[in-house]
Amino acid sequence: EPEVTQTPSHQVTQMGQEVILRCVPISNHLYFYWYRQILGQKVEFLVSFYNNEISEKSEIFDDQFSVERPDGSNFTLKIRSTKLEDSAMYFCASTRASVGTDTQYFGPGTRLTVL
Amino acid sequence: GNSVTQMEGPVTLSEEAFLTINCTYTATGYPSLFWYVQYPGEGLQLLLKATKADDKGSNKGFEATYRKETTSFHLEKGSVQVSDSAVYFCALTRSTGNQFYFGTGTSLTVIP
Numbered sequence: 001e002p003e004v005t006q007t008p009s010h011q012v013t014q015m016g017q018e019v020i021l022r023c024v025p026i027s028n029h030l031y032f033y034w035y036r037q038i039l040g041q042k043v044e045f046l047v048s049f050y051n052n053e054i055s056e057k058s059e060i061f062d063d064q065f066s067v068e069r070p071d072g073s074n075f076t077l078k079i080r081s082t083k084l085e086d087s088a089m090y091f092c093a094s095t096r097a098s099v100g101t102d103t104q105y106f107g108p109g110t111r112l113t114v115l
Numbered sequence: 116g117n118s119v120t121q122m123e124g125p126v127t128l129s130e131e132a133f134l135t136i137n138c139t140y141t142a143t144g145y146p147s148l149f150w151y152v153q154y155p156g157e158g159l160q161l162l163l164k165a166t167k168a169d170d171k172g173s174n175k176g177f178e179a180t181y182r183k184e185t186t187s188f189h190l191e192k193g194s195v196q197v198s199d200s201a202v203y204f205c206a207l208t209r210s211t212g213n214q215f216y217f218g219t220g221t222s223l224t225v226i227p
Contacts, residue, residue, distance in 0.1 A: 004158060035215070042119075043159075043204060043217035056214055091159065093215075104215060106151070106159035 002026045004107035006092050012113045013082055021077045021110045023092030032075045033093040033104065034067065036060070043091065049075065082114045117142045121205045121218030128195055128225050136190040136221045138179075138205035146207040148172075148181050148188040153202045153220070162190075162203070195225045 005024045013019050025032050034046040047057040049067050066078045075094075079086055089111050093104040122137040140146065147166040151159040163172030168183035177192045188205060205218040 006158075033214075035217075037217075037220075040219070042219045043206075043215075045214045045216070048214060058214075093159075103149075103161045103164065105161075108156065108158040 006107035006110050010111045016081050019079050023075045025094030029094035031095045034077045035091045036088040038088040084114050087114045117216045119205050119218040125222040131194045134192040134195045138188045140207050149206045150190050151204040197225045200225050
């Protein structure tokens with residue numbers, strides 16, 4: 001069964017450094033998402049992406065964040081200058097369609113630790 | 116606004132016990148409701164979903180009924196197994212969008 005993959009599984013970085021989290025969505029999916037979960041808190045939506053542009057973003061997704069689909073398979077989340085509060089589990093997801101009933105397929109997550 | 120509140124964990128049950136994990140929601144419009152499960156080291160996997168009021172989602176012995184009158188979508192299973200040990204997330208998505216709103220997750224441990 002096709003699945004969403006994410007790399008790395010765990011990333012440790014120093015405050016102020018840039019990080020890039022990578023995702024490979026399911027190959028025939030068109031809509032891509034990033035979510036994060038700070039330990040003990042809710043899974044929060046960050047951004048959705050379609051047709052090479054952001055279609056929706058939350059207030060968390062400020063100028064420090066960016067997303068890109070650099071080729072036909074990868075979908076990346078960049079954090080420009082990490083802060084301690086960016087430490088969280090980051091999940092990538094994808095769907096075939098944009099309708100609200102469509103199932104989102106999630107990757108296993110990248111645990112980001114900012115020191 | 117849109118939000119999901121689910122039962123705090125962790126929950127520990129003996130094998131073959133009955134499971135209920137409560138989930139209530141607040142939403143504008145007519146949301147779809149989901150339960151996702153995360154096994155250790157894996158991603159969030161869809162467990163079941165319901166797209167309109169009174170629908171019942173079911174999978175692997177788990178069930179949840181979309182109750183508009185109580186704005187709830189409680190997860191139930193009649194007899195849990197050790198292999199059901201995981202974190203369970205309740206979520207909703209709006210009919211007009213694709214952003215998911217998740218609860219905090221409930222950790223379930225089933226002991227033999």
